[in-house]
Amino acid sequence: MAETTGIAGAPTRRVVVAGVGAAGLAAALAACGDSNDSSGAYNSAAPQQSGAATGGQESGNGGAQPLAKTSDIPVGGGTVFADKKVVVCQPTAGQFKAFSAICTHQGCAVKDVANGTINCPCHGSKFNVTDGSVAAGPATQPLPAATVTVQGDSITLA
Numbered sequence: 410m411a412e413t414t415g416i417a418g419a420p421t422r423r424v425v426v427a428g429v430g431a432a433g434l435a436a437a438l439a440a441c442g443d444s445n446d447s448s449g450a451y452n453s454a455a456p457q458q459s460g461a462a463t464g465g466q467e468s469g470n471g472g473a474q475p476l477a478k479t480s481d482i483p484v485g486g487g488t489v490f491a492d493k494k495v496v497v498c499q500p501t502a503g504q505f506k507a508f509s510a511i512c513t514h515q516g517c518a519v520k521d522v523a524n525g526t527i528n529c530p531c532h533g534s535k536f537n538v539t540d541g542s543v544a545a546g547p548a549t550q551p552l553p554a555a556t557v558t559v560q561g562d563s564i565t566l567a
Contacts, residue, residue, distance in 0.1 A: 443458070449561040454479075475563040479505070482564070487522035487538055493566055494518070495555050496527050498538035505559055508552035527552065 477497060482488055482505065487498030489510050496510045496519060508527065510519050517531035526535040526544050534548035541552035556567040 464499070469488075473565050473567075476557065476566050477564045479559060479562045479564060485525060485538070487527065489519055489521060489527075491518055495557075495566060496522065496552075497557060497564060498527070500524060500539040505557060505564060506538065507555040507557040508536070509555060512548060513543075513550035513552060514548035516545075 462488065468527050476490060476495075479490060479499075482497055482499040484499050484502050487496050489496045491510060495507055496512045497505060497507045499505055510518055510527075510530040511517070511529065512534050514529065514532055514534050517529050519527050519536070520530040521528050522538060525538055527538060527541070528535050529548070532547050533545065534543065535545040536542065536548070536552045541554060543549060543551055558565050558567050
């Protein structure tokens with residue numbers, strides 16, 4: 410039987426080091442998980458509803474806090490709301506679209522919207538602001554649509 414205690418019942422250095430190593434390995438494995446299941450298919454917890462904004466229509470947002478003002482979203486561009494895991498775009502004046510802010514390649518958060526694309530910093534995937542489709546890989550799947558409502562000058566995540 411291996412020695413597990415040293416002087417006066419205290420654990421040996423070997424036992425302490427092994428315990429710390431096991432805890433560190435468990436933490437590292439938990440942090441390294443990705444959003445792909447074993448089949449390689451994309452599996453995101455991000456919003457999966459389809460559709461664009463309902464421009465100017467009340468759809469009963471249930472008192473949800475506004476995400477942004479319409480003036481905050483540039484025409485031809487968009488804004489990433491990392492805390493909500495959504496990106497809201499305005500492809501043409503008055504038309505608002507929302508998509509998951511989680512890249513379908515390996516689950517990184519997209520960083521910005523520029524030159525008509527939603528851009529992922531991890532591996533360079535780009536998605537079209539008009540429909541979330543892939544503009545440049547390595548991603549092969551579009552960003553899932555999210556639903557926002559527009560009432561007056563407020564945009565709310567549905």
